[in-house]
Amino acid sequence: MNLLPAIERQTSENPDSSVIWLHGLGADGNDFAPIIPQLRLPEDMGIRFVFPHAPEIPVTVNGGFVMRAWYDIFEMQIDRRVDVKQLLKSAEAITACIDHEISRGIKQDRIVIAGFSQGGAVAYQAVLSRPESIGGLLAMSTYFATWNSIDLSESTKEIPLEVHHGLYDPVVPEHLGQHAVAKLQEYGYKPVYRTYPMEHGVCPEQIDDISDWLQRTLKK
Numbered sequence: 001m002n003l004l005p006a007i008e009r010q011t012s013e014n015p016d017s018s019v020i021w022l023h024g025l026g027a028d029g030n031d032f033a034p035i036i037p038q039l040r041l042p043e044d045m046g047i048r049f050v051f052p053h054a055p056e057i058p059v060t061v062n063g064g065f066v067m068r069a070w071y072d073i074f075e076m077q078i079d080r081r082v083d084v085k086q087l088l089k090s091a092e093a094i095t096a097c098i099d100h101e102i103s104r105g106i107k108q109d110r111i112v113i114a115g116f117s118q119g120g121a122v123a124y125q126a127v128l129s130r131p132e133s134i135g136g137l138l139a140m141s142t143y144f145a146t147w148n149s150i151d152l153s154e155s156t157k158e159i160p161l162e163v164h165h166g167l168y169d170p171v172v173p174e175h176l177g178q179h180a181v182a183k184l185q186e187y188g189y190k191p192v193y194r195t196y197p198m199e200h201g202v203c204p205e206q207i208d209d210i211s212d213w214l215q216r217t218l219k220k
Helices: 035-039 084-103 118-128 174-186 204-217
Strands: 006-010 017-022 047-052 056-059 065-068 111-116 136-140 161-166 192-196
Touching (some): 017 084, 084 111, 084 118, 111 204, 118 136, 136 204
Parallel strands (some): 017 047, 111 136, 136 161, 161 192
Antiparallel strands (some): 006 047, 056 065
């Protein structure tokens, strides 16, 4: 499989960890690249940040307009009717990104996937179905689209797992974040759930929490 085009940023010349960060519907890899300096990570943390671009496809709920999307959405009740085949294909593309980082010398347990909105739904599928566990999963303002069909891997049950959501999110309502956490707990995972007084986005308090989580998760 060809690798997705992506933006890369490194915090040192010889990174020993990788963060693959998936954007939301209609955005691209540039969306989260500016967050790196805001994380204020320690200088001795060598991280390669990878921000892949989703393919450009028609999106039904947006009148068939072509935009970057990890999968099509058929109805506004986005947790119910999505193009699961496209979601699975995108998850395979992220698996290829993970394998590429491993081929570049990064150990599996030092690779983290972060996903926002649509990117989070793909992240759930890619990470939790992977036969070998990776370093961690951060799911932001998203939902567990494949909760009733995913083939979960036992090796992922102890993965560090953070779920973040805005209390006033009009795009992906907060109850979908709660639902994801409930299903994860039901399946034996131990997610940490954090909410913020925001809509569909990222806030300064959350950025601080992400920084703390990355530092704990990727601590040598």
